Amino acid sequence: MTERAITWTDDAGRDGRGAVRILDQTVLPATTDYLDVDTVDALVEAIVALAVRGAPALGVAGAMGVVVAMDQAEREGWDEARLQSEIDRIRHARPTAVNLAWGVDQVRPLVGDGRAAVLEAARALAADDEAANRELSRLAADWLLARIDRPTLRVLTHCNAGLLATSGWGTALGVVRELHARGRVEFVYADETRPLLQGARLTAWELAADGIPHAVQVDSAASSTIMRGLVDCAIVGADRITANGDVANKVGTLGVALACQAAGVPLLVAAPWSTVDLSMADGSGIEIEERPGAEVTSFGGVQTVPDGSQGFNPAFDVTPARFVAAVATERGVVEPAAGERLDQA
Numbered sequence: 001m002t003e004r005a006i007t008w009t010d011d012a013g014r015d016g017r018g019a020v021r022i023l024d025q026t027v028l029p030a031t032t033d034y035l036d037v038d039t040v041d042a043l044v045e046a047i048v049a050l051a052v053r054g055a056p057a058l059g060v061a062g063a064m065g066v067v068v069a070m071d072q073a074e075r076e077g078w079d080e081a082r083l084q085s086e087i088d089r090i091r092h093a094r095p096t097a098v099n100l101a102w103g104v105d106q107v108r109p110l111v112g113d114g115r116a117a118v119l120e121a122a123r124a125l126a127a128d129d130e131a132a133n134r135e136l137s138r139l140a141a142d143w144l145l146a147r148i149d150r151p152t153l154r155v156l157t158h159c160n161a162g163l164l165a166t167s168g169w170g171t172a173l174g175v176v177r178e179l180h181a182r183g184r185v186e187f188v189y190a191d192e193t194r195p196l197l198q199g200a201r202l203t204a205w206e207l208a209a210d211g212i213p214h215a216v217q218v219d220s221a222a223s224s225t226i227m228r229g230l231v232d233c234a235i236v237g238a239d240r241i242t243a244n245g246d247v248a249n250k251v252g253t254l255g256v257a258l259a260c261q262a263a264g265v266p267l268l269v270a271a272p273w274s275t276v277d278l279s280m281a282d283g284s285g286i287e288i289e290e291r292p293g294a295e296v297t298s299f300g301g302v303q304t305v306p307d308g309s310q311g312f313n314p315a316f317d318v319t320p321a322r323f324v325a326a327v328a329t330e331r332g333v334v335e336p337a338a339g340e341r342l343d344q345a
Contacts, residue, residue: 003032005057005164008064008123012036017071018119020064024051025164025198029205040069040086047093047100050196054165055099055239055275056129062103063122065090070115083111095287096248096316097239098277130168132272132330137174140270140328144175144233145184147266152186153179154231156222159193159250160202161237161270171270172237173206175328180212188214189231191222193250195295195313219252223259234260238271238327243343245321245336246283251314257323266325273329278343283318291315 005023013019019038026049027033035051037043043065046052052061066087073083091104107121144153155176162173170177179185188207193199200216207214217225225231234256240248247253247269260267280286293311298304305311321336334340 003163004168005054006052006060006064006167007126008067008119009036013038013071014075015071018067020061020068022046022052022061023164025053025202026051028164028201038068039072040065040089043068044089044093047090053198054161055097055237056133056166056171056272057164058094058097059099059103059106059274060122060126060129060167062090062100063107063125064119066104066107066111067115067119067122070111070118094289096289097275099239099274102274126167129166129272129274132274133166133169133171133174134178135330136171136270136272136328137169137178139330139333140175140235140268140326141178141182141184143326143328143333144179144266144268145182148232150186150232152184153233154187154189155179155185156189156191156225156231156234156256157203158191158199158219158222158234158236158253158256160198160206162203162206164202164206165237170206171272172235172268173203175235175268175270176207176212177210180210185212188212189222189225190214190216191219191252191256192216193252194219195299198250219255222252222256226256226259226263226265229263231265233265234267236267236269238269238275239316240280240283240286241269241271241276241327241342242280242282242286243278244282244341245324245327245334246286247319247321247324247327248283248286248288248316249319251317254317254319254323257319260325261323267319267323269324269327271327271329273331276329276342283320286316286318288317289315 019036162170296311
């Protein structure tokens with residue numbers, strides 16, 4: 001695939017200063033459309049609406065968003081306090097994924113050095129993310145193949161942790177791509193990922209583009225697929241990983257982890273080191289984002305529940321370290337279920 005979830009383009013934006021170009025994931029796979037974002041309001045809206053999503057891609061959005069805020073400040077005559085307040089709005093647009101705040105924090109200290117320095121750092125962050133994704137995919141594939149005695153692997157995925165969730169290549173789906181390049185993928189079961197169908201709309205789109213055999217299944221089928229012996233491993237991404245190896249990821253990941261534990265199937269978490277939050281000892285303090293209940297109570301704009309019924313819509317859950325066979329980052333593979341910790345890696 002040649003698409004990129006998020007890039008900086010110099011050929012757009014007001015006054016010809018450039019803009020963040022976002023592949024709008026709310027309209028995939030029916031439509032391939034790009035948003036050129038050059039205001040803080042538009043960027044926050046794109047983040048909240050999930051036009052751009054996935055922890056690593058949000059890190060890039062945070063870094064490039066600082067440039068957007070600086071450009072808007074110059075156009076509109078903001079003072080320093082207003083500029084910093086608008087940068088904070090970007091930083092806090094989604095609370096669970098640590099990468100968004102991390103991306104802002106990586107470039108924010110350079111604001112005093114000028115726009116060019118911030119933009120250069122943001123572009124470097126995006127390039128580093130893709131390199132990290134490729135390296136962690138190689139390490140994760142090696143880890144899996146050393147432990148699963150099959151010529152080709154049957155894999156289960158949950159949500160989308162591919163190219164669309166990163167600056168390039170992918171994390172969990174990057175591991176699948178690496179295995180596929182080695183001729184070691186037999187089949188992929190992609191959970192549909194309710195309520196917004198990131199697995200059905202996005203992961204399947206990426207798998208189809210790469211010619212990887214796959215099927216989309218309802219989320220509630222995942223545990224049965226695992227327990228029936230139809231998969232050899234589950235590979236998922238992460239939005240935050242704590243020092244002990246607890247993992248926050250798309251809601252439903254915990255159910256996959258529990259089924260993997262019961263079936264003796266390894267759950268591998270693939271994420272760049274930027275997703276690791278060593279300031280948190282464990283997952284008990286992770287803020288779980290709750291999205292609008294209407295995402296659950298309607299489908300395709302049609303109400304699917306009786307009047308008066310509410311929707312409960314946590315976007316993430318936390319999988320305890322004891323259920324996580326491995327966490328693969330570009331720095332290596334850690335085995336939380338065996339007692340290894342990220343802060344000792």
